[in-house]
Amino acid sequence: MPEFAIGETDFLLDGRPLKILSGALHYFRVHPDLWADRIGKARQMGLNTIETYVPWNAHSPEPGEFDLSGGLDLDRFLRMIAEAGMYAIVRPGPYICAEWANGGLPPWLFRDPEVGVRRYEPRYLAAVREYLNQVYNVVVPHQIDRGGPVLLVQIENEYGAFGNDKRYLAALTEYTREAGITVPLTTVDQPTPEMLEAGSLEGLHRTASFGSRTTERLATLRAHQPTGPLMCSEFWNGWFDHWGAHHHTTSVEESAADLDALLAAGGSVNLYMFHGGTNFGLTNGANDKGVYQPLVTSYDYDAPLDEAGNPTAKYHAFRDVIARYHKVPDSVPPPAQPAPTPTALLRDPVRLLDAPQRWGTWQTYDHLPTFDELSPIPQLVLLRTRITGDKPGVLTFGEVRDRAAVFLDGDHVGTLLREHHDRAIALPRANGELLVLVEDQGRVDYGTRIGEAKGIIDGAVLNGQSLSTWDVMPIDMALVPDLRADSAAVFGPTAGPALLRGEFDLDQPADLFLDTGLWGKGMAWINGFPLGRYWRRGPQRTLYVPSPVVRAGANEIVVLELGTMLEPDVRFVPHPLLGHTEA
Structure with missing residues (x-):
């Protein structure tokens, strides 16, 4: 079987230097019938490796579940990579960021407020170990030393931007090795001394994430990874979008120049993204650094291969750069053709309000529950209560996460948005049937707000009086x-x-x-x-x-x-x- 190792200056495959030319392609963001097409186009651009995250929350929507069917069939995806004659890199997290809901962490994990987030905490680690065992049951047979395509497995993800719990990283490493992973293990962090130091351990190969100032950032990485190959395992060749802003693009010429500098320095690379794909369903993440910003459905990312799998100007520019250093296939994908317009x-x-009982089952609570108290955890919930009073009122919520449309006797009174920090709304009268439709617009995927609950937080008050009795209807979007x-x-x-x-x-x-x-x-x-x-x-x-x-x-x-x-x-x-x- 082939042997893959980390040498003094290079990745080594059977003792010979191997430059990893990888592209990120998330199987869970691409229809499974199109996986082969996207993998093939990566090869045509001159790449030799496909990298993917693994989203814990998609595979395990509830405790005890691990779904590997359809678009979550990681085994099939890895087999397709091998069939295309390419290598693979797997990044199972458990935290992945990826502009994906909750950074991939399942919300049910945090029903217990004492559970740790990305740290050495027994309840959190027990769930993580179970998850990693499920992932590695799939990945282990696909390792390069067993005749498969997987060269590298990553531990956590940009951990230095979040914490520095070395016991936590050591536990993840232990679980990974005990599960049968024998290929080299890596970490990735932004190339600052603080993050590179906090986000890794001795014995794990440090890599960096950046999209510009290549020479400077490789020097910083080398200072913290004195031996072995230099690798940018997230070369940011584009960016993501959120609702209410603009569509992000990056300069083709500047991105190609930075890629050229990286390859000229002898570095290995993983393009983030090669092909972004789509946040199908309700899977988008969000950012909140003072203002809540949910991500759009498209994950086009201004990548070399666009959302529909068509080559862009960036695809051809990157292919030309790669061709200066490595042989590329003779053929290229055809250009995009206009789509049909039926x-x-x-x-x-x-209408939801005409007959709500058709949309779900009412459950009665003596308090206003968050989404995370419900099972399965929904993303759209209708709330109902009766109010009585003899004058106009002000309805106040503790916090809205993330959008609450308020109706009184079927009439729309107004809508509260988390991004506006809305908490209160005036009611024309304080009597009648009060309905509130609450939408989770995407869980925060980065920073300290990972794992937070959704819905109405800390209850509701009308004219200073708490509203304690509620009918709650989770709406099953499926x-x-x-x-x-x-x-x-x-x-x-x-x-x-x-x-x-x-x-x-x-x-x-x-x-x-x-x-x-x-x-x-x-x-x-x-x-x-x-x-x-x-x-x-x-x-x-x-x-x-x-x-x-x-x-x-x-x-x-x-x-x-x-x-x-x-x-x-x-x-x-x-x-x-x-x-x-x-x-």
Whole structure:
């Protein structure tokens, strides 16, 4: 079997130097029927390795579960990498950041407030060990010394930006080795002395994450990793977007120059991202450094391969750089072609407030529970209580995480947003049926707010009096697309929350770009597949529809509108519209 090791100056494969030319490709952000296509295009660009995170919360939505089916089939993904003649790097966390909800940590883990976050704490470590054992059951047979593609496994992720608990890192290393991982182990940190020192241990090979000032940052890395190969295991060739901002892009020329400098210095690299993919469903993360900023659905990342898997100018520029140092294949992927543009009309509305019992089951509480007290943990919840009083009132919440639409006797009173630090709303009267629809818009994936609860925090008060009795209805988003209207109706402009559906025809399956510009805020499904969130505020305007999701002939689209929809038209456009840039 092949032998892979870390030498004095290089990675060594059977004793010969190997430069790792890797690209990040998250299997959980790409339709599984398109994995082979994306892997093949990485090889055509001149890469020899695919790197992926492993999202704990996707595989384990509840304790005791570990799902490896469909788009979570890590075993199949690693086999496809091997079949393409490429190597693999696996980064299982348990914390991954990745602009992914909660940085990959499952929210059920923090139902117990005493559980530690990314530190040496017994309850946390017990859950982590169980998770890592499940991951390594898959990864161990795919290691290079067993004839598979996996060269490296990473311990934690940019830990030096969070903490410096060496016992914690040592425990993760111990669990990894005991589970049968024999390939070299790495860590990654931003190249500052403090982070490189805090985020690793002796015996773990330090790598760095950066996207510019290559020479300076390699020098810093070398000072903390005096022997062995230099590697930038997150070469930031793009960036992510959040709602209400602009679409981020990076200079093709500057990124290519920095990559050139890295390869000229003899470094190995992992492009973050080679192909970003999509935060399908409700999987996006968020940032909160004083202002809450949920991430958009697209994870295009301005990567060499765009969200739909098409080569960009950056793809060809990077390929030219790689070709100066290593042989690249002769063929390149074809350019993007315009997508089909069918149309349809949304109709047959199912209004949430007309018959809430169709959407779930009411549960009665003597307090206002957070989402995390419910099981399974939901992302959309309807709250109900009756209020009595003889004058207008002010409804005050402890904290809103993240969006709360308030209704009194079915009339929309207003909406509170976490990003505005909204906590209170005036009611026209203090009597009637009070309904509050609360949405988790994405769990924070970076910093000290990882693991925090969602929903309404610390209860509700009306005119100084606590509202203690609540009916709570968690809405199972997997069942929402199956709700159907009692009678057919053509619909015009509408205010949500309401579910609408339509049908469009295609001659043959193809990638599509759904234009949501005339809709408000909500989620969309095609043929039952959850495309993700849309929001009129932008920057993202189109939702990517992977070709395996659609079929020749009739296709069904379902839309859950939470805001106001200007026109109930379904429009597809030939190219993605990801929003304005800073330029």
